[in-house]
Amino acid sequence: MNWLDRLRGQPSPRETAKQRLQVILVHDRSDLSPGLLEVIKDEIIAVLSRHVPIIAEEVRVTVTQDARECRLVADIPLGNRHSRS
Amino acid sequence: MSAQVITVTSGKGGVGKTTVTANVGMALAMAGKKVVCIDADIGLRNLDVVLGLENRIVYDIVHVVEGRCRTRQALIRDKRVPDLYLMPAAQSRDKSAVKPEDMVRICEELRPEFDYILIDSAAGIEEGFRTALAPADLILLVTNPEVAAVRDADRVVGLVEAMGKPTPKLIVNRLKPDMVRRGDMLDTSDVLEILAIELLGVIPEDEQVIVATNRGTPVVLEERSPAGQAFRAIARRLMGEAVPLFLSEDGQGVLGWLRRLVRSGGGR
Numbered sequence: 001m002n003w004l005d006r007l008r009g010q011p012s013p014r015e016t017a018k019q020r021l022q023v024i025l026v027h028d029r030s031d032l033s034p035g036l037l038e039v040i041k042d043e044i045i046a047v048l049s050r051h052v053p054i055i056a057e058e059v060r061v062t063v064t065q066d067a068r069e070c071r072l073v074a075d076i077p078l079g080n081r082h083s084r085s
Numbered sequence: 086m087s088a089q090v091i092t093v094t095s096g097k098g099g100v101g102k103t104t105v106t107a108n109v110g111m112a113l114a115m116a117g118k119k120v121v122c123i124d125a126d127i128g129l130r131n132l133d134v135v136l137g138l139e140n141r142i143v144y145d146i147v148h149v150v151e152g153r154c155r156t157r158q159a160l161i162r163d164k165r166v167p168d169l170y171l172m173p174a175a176q177s178r179d180k181s182a183v184k185p186e187d188m189v190r191i192c193e194e195l196r197p198e199f200d201y202i203l204i205d206s207a208a209g210i211e212e213g214f215r216t217a218l219a220p221a222d223l224i225l226l227v228t229n230p231e232v233a234a235v236r237d238a239d240r241v242v243g244l245v246e247a248m249g250k251p252t253p254k255l256i257v258n259r260l261k262p263d264m265v266r267r268g269d270m271l272d273t274s275d276v277l278e279i280l281a282i283e284l285l286g287v288i289p290e291d292e293q294v295i296v297a298t299n300r301g302t303p304v305v306l307e308e309r310s311p312a313g314q315a316f317r318a319i320a321r322r323l324m325g326e327a328v329p330l331f332l333s334e335d336g337q338g339v340l341g342w343l344r345r346l347v348r349s350g351g352g353r
Contacts, residue, residue, distance in 0.1 A: 006268075012267075012268030012269065013268065013269045013270070014265065014268045014269060014270055014271055014272065014275065015268070017231070017232050017270075017271050017275075018271060018275045018278075018279070020232055021232055021235055021236065021271075021279050022279065024232075024236055025236065025239050025279065028236065028239060028240065029239070029243065067281040068242070068281050
């Protein structure tokens, strides 16, 4: 990596490789493709909406990992029933 | 005596499995251990060439499996060190010629006579991989510090755990410390953080390895070769010694330069 790229704040090939690997392995390890995560998200929204008000646009479904343990994490902001007009 | 069976595997091909098997096997033999290296890459045998024993093959592992010779008859003794043997693979057959249970049976027969049995696995994660893994007490996972090799290594870790085998120990092969320092290559610490398994050793890129393979004299026989030193360190760790790791992490700045100077001057 040359000094000009470094000055421009470009990530080094080493950092790029590491970041790419981390993303690739999250999907390899969990056998969950980004497309499938979208499907899961839509279904979670559909099910939960029947019971509680949620802010559908802000729902996030992601896979996180700690060492070799993968975890499916859904972040679901609840809508406030009373403040809604 | 009951040998420890060590299988060397990688997932991706071409990362240096055979080189690791030959050199670690020879380093263990140089340290006075009784060692047999088994080439489990049926149809694509190479361990014989890397060890320089290709002209002495009469029988191979498939002959043993098919009962056409006794197990001992397929063992070629390396004359450069006291107790190193090779059981070659067959070149004209395919992976299905040796089944996992055959490999287990051969290892059971050899165990009482040796300290270490090293198995050079075939690349990939199919039949040959499972056969090589079946008798393993310890699995060495070889990778290079690059995206495709680390990705495949991760897959192997998952498969090995699913098979109920112990988690592999990692060997990072062909690391270029200068490239790491420039930010152009993954460092050992990056690979370790991603794979989250125990590190057994790091082998620096070394042109001597190619020279050694051309000659059929494993690089570990070269006293001054950096790769040879790394292989000897791995062998000592396998024998239970605490040998400090070669990490390019401490290679930065004046302090790192001094540290390297002291280390290389220390001689081994």
